[in-house]
Amino acid sequence: MTTGISSASLSIPAISTAEVRAALLAREEIALLDVREEAPHAQSHPLFAANFPFSHLELNAWTRIPRRDTRVVTLDDGEGLAVRAAQRLRALGYTDVRVLDGGVHGWREAGGELFQDVNVPSKAFGELVESQRHTPSLSAQEVKALLDAKEDVVVVDARRFDEYQNMNIPGSVSMPGAELVLRVRALAPDPATRVIVNCAGRTRSIIGTQSLVNAGIANPVHALRNGTIGWTLAGQKLEHGQQRRFPDTVDAGRKRQAQGEARAVADRAGVRRIEAGRLAELETAGRTVYRFDVRTPEEYRAGHLPGFLSAPGGQLVQETEMNAPVRGARIVLADDDGVRANMTASWLAQMAWEVYVADGLAGADFAVAGDAPRPVPESGVSPQQRIAPAQLKAWLDQDRDQDTNTVLLDVSLSARYVARHIPGAWFVLRSQIEEAARSFPSASRYVLTCGTSLLAQFAVADLQALVAQPVYLLEGGNAAWERAGFAFAAGEDTLLSARIDRYRRPYEGTDNPASAMQAYLDWEFGLVEQLGRDGTHGFFVI
Secondary structure (H helix, E strand, O other), X not given: OOOOXXXXXXXXXXXXXXXXXXXXXXXXOEEEEEOOOHHHHHHOEOOOOEEOOHHHHHHHHHHHXXXXXXXXXXXXXXXXXXXXXXXXXXXXXXXXXXXXXXXXXHHHHOOOOOEOOOOHHHHHHHHHHHHHHOOOEEOHHHHHHHHHOOOOEEEEEOOOHHHHHHOEOOOOXXXXXXXXXXXXXXXXXXXXXXXXXXXXXXXXXXXXXXXHXXXXXXXXXXEEOOHHHHHHHOOOOOEOOOOOEOOOOOOHHHHHHHHHHHHHHHHHHOOEEEEHHHHHHHOOOOOOEEEEEOOOHHHHHHOEOOOOEEOOHHHHHHOHHHHOOEEOOEEEEEOOOOOHHHHHHHHHHHOOOEEEEEEOOOHXXXXXXXXXXXXXXXXXXXXXXXXXXXXXXXXHHHHHHOOOOEEEEEOOOHHHHHHOEOOOOEEOOHHHHHHHHHHOOOOOEEEEEOOOOOOHHHHHHHHHOOOOOOEEEEOOHHHHHHHOOOOOEOOOOOEOOOOOOOOOOOOOOXXXXXXXXXXXXXXXXXXXXXXXXXXXOOOOOO
C-alpha cells in the first residue's frame, strides 16, 4: 500500500487528440479522465471523458481504475488540474499517465466533437435506440387522459427510488430499469394492461420500454415521452414523497418466463458467458475487469459475490462511464435470478462493451455481507495532526476570548455543507484550495473536515504546502462532531469556492425554468447527430 503521496513535480508526457481517438476506435483500454468538477465538465467534454474530479481522486482511483498499468489520460480546460491529477496518479502507482494535449480546447481545435451534460454516452445511446427501433411512446397529455379515464394502465418509474420519491407521475410505482422484465408481470398480470415507463427525461424511459419490447412482453408498452419534464411542461402536477415500490416476490412461473426472455435478448446482443469458477481466467495481462452485482443495493448488502461491486442494472446502463471509466475494459455481471444481469448485459454489449454474465451461481456464492470496502491510499497525516472534536471545540471557544483564530475548512460536497456544517466552517473545494487561500481569514491554525474525514485527510498536505501555520485534521469529521453532541449550522454564507462540484440537472425538481427543460430536450434530440460526427462510439442496436 502506498504510505504517502508525494507532491513533487513529475514530468508528465502529453498525448494528442488523434492518439486518443485511435485508441477508442481500436477498442484499446484507455481511461480518459476529466478531472474538473462536475459543473464545468457538464459544459463541454469528449464523449468518453469520465468525470473524475481531482477533489476526490484518491477515493476513486484504486476502485475505478484497478489496474495500475492502465493507460490513463487526464484533461481539463486550462485550469491546471490535469497535470496535478496526473502527478497524483503517478504517486498512487499508475505507470502510464499522460495529459491530453490542449485539454478540451485542444480536442476541439483538433476536430474532436464535444458534448454537454453528464452520462452522455448512455443518453446518446438511448436516443440512437429510439431512432432505430422507434420505441413506442405517449405524450404527457395522452397518459394523463388514460389515467383520468381510469383505463387499464400501470405507470412504472424506471429511476432510482430516491429520485422517484422526489417527484413522480401520479399513481406510478417505483420499478428501477433492471427490475422491469423480472417484475412487471407481477404488477400487470393481465396482458391487456397497458404499461407506461417513465423517468425524468428520456433515456431510462426509452431503455426501460425497449427492454420490455425486446423481451417480448405481451402487454402494450409505451414510454412516457420526455418523462417528468414533459409532464411538467404540459402543466400537469406531479406527486412527491411517495412510497410505492415494485412487488418483492415473483412467482416461479413468471420468473422462468422472464429468465428465458432475458437470456434470448442477451444472446441476440452477443453477451458472453462465463462459469463462476472461471472468473479468474478473465484477469489476463493488460486487461481491466469490472465485476458488478446488478441487483438492488439492499440485496447486495444482504449477500454478494467476493470482489463484486454494487451497481443496480438500470443505473449501470445510465451511468456506465462513472462506474467503468476504463473504456475497452471487460465487464462481468451477476445476479441470483438469471434476468437482471442478462438484460443489463444486453444493453452494455450494444454500447460496445465486452460484457459477460456469470453463470452457474448458487445461493451459497452470495456469501459476503455489507458494502464492499473502498481501497484508498494512506494520507500521510501524522497522529499529531489529528484532533478530536473536543479539541476543536476548545479552540473555537478560545478564539472568542484570546488573540487566536482557528480557521475551519470543510471540503464536503457543497450540498451537504449547505444542509449542515460546523458553525464557523468555511466551504472550499479541495481542487481550489490554492485559489481560496488568497481569501482565507488570518489564522493561528487551520483545521480540515468533511463528512467523515475520509476526503479531508488528503487535503491536509495540499494546504500545509501553502501556509506556514499548522494544519490539522478533525478526526472522524462532522460525524464525530455530531457524536460528541455539538451543534451544527446551515446555509451558504461562508463559501470560499463556488458550488461547481455538482451540475444542476434540468430534469431535477420542478422549479427549473421551462426554457431550461425544453433546451435539455432539444439537446437530447440532437445527440444522434453528434454521435455520427464523433464516430468513436461503436454502438449498435439489436
